[in-house]
Amino acid sequence: MATLMVPENLVYERPHSFTDAPTHYCPGCTHGVAHRLIAEVLEEMNLTERTIGVAPVGCAVFAYNYFDTDFVEAAHGRAPAMATGIKRCLPDHIVFTYQGDGDLASIGMGEIVHAAARGENITVIFINNANYGMTGGQMAPTTLPGMKTTSSPDGRDVETQGYPIRMAEMLATLDGAGYVVRRSLHDPANIRKAKKAIRTAFEVQERKLGFSMVELLSTCPSNWNLTPVESLKWLEEHMLPFYPLGDYKVAPAVAAAKI
Amino acid sequence: MARELWEGNQAIAEAAIRVGLEAYFGYPITPQNEILEWMSKRLPELGRAFVQAEAELGAINMVYGAACTGARVMTSSSSPGISLMMEGLSYIAGTEVPMVLVNVMRGGPGLGNIAPSQADYNQICKGGGHGDYHPIVLAPASIQEAVDLMPVAFDLAEKYLNICCILIDGSIGQMMEPVELPEMRPVVRKDYPWAVNGAKGRPRRILTSIYLDPPEEEKTNLRLLKRWREAQEKEIRYKEYFIEDAEFVVIGFGTAGRVALSAVRAARAQGIKVGLFRPITVAPFPYKRLAELARQASAFLVVEMNAGQMLEDVRLAVNGSIPIEFYGRLGGVVPFPDEILSEIQRVAKAKLRADSDPIADWMKRMEMIAR
Amino acid sequence: MPAKGTIEVNDLYCKGCELCVAACPPQVLALDMERLTPKGYHPVHIVKEGCTGCAICALVCPDAAITVYREVTKAAAPVAAGG
Numbered sequence: 001m002a003t004l005m006v007p008e009n010l011v012y013e014r015p016h017s018f019t020d021a022p023t024h025y026c027p028g029c030t031h032g033v034a035h036r037l038i039a040e041v042l043e044e045m046n047l048t049e050r051t052i053g054v055a056p057v058g059c060a061v062f063a064y065n066y067f068d069t070d071f072v073e074a075a076h077g078r079a080p081a082m083a084t085g086i087k088r089c090l091p092d093h094i095v096f097t098y099q100g101d102g103d104l105a106s107i108g109m110g111e112i113v114h115a116a117a118r119g120e121n122i123t124v125i126f127i128n129n130a131n132y133g134m135t136g137g138q139m140a141p142t143t144l145p146g147m148k149t150t151s152s153p154d155g156r157d158v159e160t161q162g163y164p165i166r167m168a169e170m171l172a173t174l175d176g177a178g179y180v181v182r183r184s185l186h187d188p189a190n191i192r193k194a195k196k197a198i199r200t201a202f203e204v205q206e207r208k209l210g211f212s213m214v215e216l217l218s219t220c221p222s223n224w225n226l227t228p229v230e231s232l233k234w235l236e237e238h239m240l241p242f243y244p245l246g247d248y249k250v251a252p253a254v255a256a257a258k259i
Numbered sequence: 260m261a262r263e264l265w266e267g268n269q270a271i272a273e274a275a276i277r278v279g280l281e282a283y284f285g286y287p288i289t290p291q292n293e294i295l296e297w298m299s300k301r302l303p304e305l306g307r308a309f310v311q312a313e314a315e316l317g318a319i320n321m322v323y324g325a326a327c328t329g330a331r332v333m334t335s336s337s338s339p340g341i342s343l344m345m346e347g348l349s350y351i352a353g354t355e356v357p358m359v360l361v362n363v364m365r366g367g368p369g370l371g372n373i374a375p376s377q378a379d380y381n382q383i384c385k386g387g388g389h390g391d392y393h394p395i396v397l398a399p400a401s402i403q404e405a406v407d408l409m410p411v412a413f414d415l416a417e418k419y420l421n422i423c424c425i426l427i428d429g430s431i432g433q434m435m436e437p438v439e440l441p442e443m444r445p446v447v448r449k450d451y452p453w454a455v456n457g458a459k460g461r462p463r464r465i466l467t468s469i470y471l472d473p474p475e476e477e478k479t480n481l482r483l484l485k486r487w488r489e490a491q492e493k494e495i496r497y498k499e500y501f502i503e504d505a506e507f508v509v510i511g512f513g514t515a516g517r518v519a520l521s522a523v524r525a526a527r528a529q530g531i532k533v534g535l536f537r538p539i540t541v542a543p544f545p546y547k548r549l550a551e552l553a554r555q556a557s558a559f560l561v562v563e564m565n566a567g568q569m570l571e572d573v574r575l576a577v578n579g580s581i582p583i584e585f586y587g588r589l590g591g592v593v594p595f596p597d598e599i600l601s602e603i604q605r606v607a608k609a610k611l612r613a614d615s616d617p618i619a620d621w622m623k624r625m626e627m628i629a630r
Numbered sequence: 631m632p633a634k635g636t637i638e639v640n641d642l643y644c645k646g647c648e649l650c651v652a653a654c655p656p657q658v659l660a661l662d663m664e665r666l667t668p669k670g671y672h673p674v675h676i677v678k679e680g681c682t683g684c685a686i687c688a689l690v691c692p693d694a695a696i697t698v699y700r701e702v703t704k705a706a707a708p709v710a711a712g713g
Contacts, residue, residue, distance in 0.1 A: 004699045012688040012698040028647030032692025050457035070455035073467035078320035085324025088308035114313035228647040
């Protein structure tokens with residue numbers, strides 16, 4: 001088998017736009033898959049030397065340790081505002097935020113909505129895993145009705161705790177949004193589609209076609225109390241029906257660009 | 260350049276633009292709207308960045324992002340808006356990036372009112388947001404002084420990698436005075452060794468305020484403190500009037516200091532040997548100079564448009580060596596020169612004790628005034 | 631005749647999550663219960679013949695721990711994992 005391991009036979013290797021650091025994510029958490037897809041896209045588009053990432057508060061707070069690009073660390077929910085400040089001062093650079101559902105859809109709702117409404121030329125990678133991972137699995141704005149979390153121990157009661165928010169659908173209503181889609185990371189086919197969407201989102205920014213966001217349905221095995229493999233199944237059975245995958249906004253200019 | 264009649268807020272905005280402001284992010288709030296409005300017209304026409312944010316929270320975090328790129332950036336707000344910005348200000352201080360903040364104070368607490376006040380002295384001079392940090396705070400008393408302090412503010416922010424605040428109140432923001440503005444300077448983006456602007460031909464850079472390892476956070480705090488001590492050593496600014504032969508000294512910053520100057524002049528005309536000390540850097544505070552003056556003067560009279568916030572710093576400087584009297588107006592009330600003159604006359608005649616309680620004494624007198 | 635492939639797993643990154651084990655089409659992967667990574671996980675390895683170098687393991691790997699090789703034949707020209 002060793003003779004197979006020669007450069008001409010190489011099919012896949014760790015993206016060079018990653019640093020050497022192992023991630024701090026729990027085993028099987030699909031945050032890592034999302035990171036890897038972004039790294040692959042940055043490398044393929046040759047963007048690492050002019051990209052600035054904006055890390056959130058949440059499990060991905062240390063995202064800046066893993067990408068070989070300049071990075072800043074935002075306050076909880078404020079990544080789109082910080083990205084706005086960076087992008088307005090460096091309009092020809094690529095600026096992306098990486099945010100979880102508590103960060104983006106709860107405490108940062110104002111920032112994300114207005115960044116999209118302004119048509120801010122940034123890319124947002126939004127990880128929806130239906131709970132607050134870092135703080136220990138509390139109820140998130142994306143937690144499904146009836147879903148048990150550490151702050152909805154009897155299951156989310158929509159009568160008292162309200163309903164989950166579908167961010168992609170909501171942001172798609174804004175005229176400033178150029179490209180808003182939802183993808184999932186639960187199987188190889190969907191991971192491929194997710195990567196294609198991430199690539200499109202960065203292309204949209206590169207061509208200055210407005211705000212772009214890829215929402216990624218993601219797993220949280222530790223807080224869901226499931227194995228990584230069971231988590232994929234749970235995502236497929238419970239999250240997909242509530243959060244349908246699809247292209248919620250492809251602005252005419254984006255469609256015309258045929259990315 | 261010629262002297263022209265300018266409104267305070269607009270003059271401050273134009274001065275910032277002329278000394279190289281690259282980006283402004285703000286949110287409307289009275290009494291500083293004219294800064295935002297001026298920026299909204301001027302910055303786009305100059306090809307620079309302007310965003311009216313969704314809230315002060317968004318504005319300060321846009322400033323945070325812009326500051327990380329090494330751009331000259333500022334925002335402005337007034338009391339309730341500054342409270343909202345405290346989150347971002349703490350992060351900016353913790354990340355050690357420079358910015359200028361113009362704080363046009365109004366009456367509070369809460370929604371308060373839109374009248375001139377100095378009630379947010381403690382908020383900004385003592386840090387404001389969470390964590391151990393001190394912004395540099397400059398308190399001009401006229402539009403010209405505010406204009407002249409704009410380049411100083413940017414230079415200090417960039418030298419000390421800190422927030423530099425221009426602390427004024429609604430009266431300076433909205434009055435009109437003849438001023439000379441600086442010449443238009445070209446914008447020069449400095450290539451700071453810390454700025455995030457794309458890792459081309461260099462190792463990547465990370466700007467963050469998170470140090471999960473407590474000893475690392477401690478080192479960061481010590482680094483901030485070291486810079487702060489250096490600013491305390493090198494950047495103290497104040498103005499003195501009739502100090503040389505003064506037997507007692509009135510102390511006031513900003514508008515209160517300016518009104519007090521009229522009163523001091525009137526008192527001098529009556530032969531009262533009184534001087535005025537007006538701190539310009541209220542943070543770092545001129546403790547040393549005041550300690551020196553406490554050896555010369557027999558008493559201090561502190562005048563503020565708040566309930567004695569700077570008074571605490573003066574008491575720290577004096578350390579009980581001489582009596583301190585206090586006169587304050589609150590909630591957006593600006594004292595008249597006559598009020599301060601009668602305080603000066605009272606202090607000139609009174610038998611004062613160094614261990615008296617200036618706030619208690621003043622509150623007794625206020626029962627008559629604020630009826 | 632399917633293409634012949636193999637993988638190399640980097641112990642620095644592999645956390646033994648088994649996502650690749652479940653996803654592997656020819657089912658040739660398993661955790662190596664004889665070994666521990668420096669972080670204390672049992673890393674994945676190939677346990678039997680049949681790897682085609684399809685790179686699906688790398689595609690689902692959250693830790694970019696897997697390098698994939700495939701014998702270059704006319705029938706199976708390499709394609710990037712992300713496609």
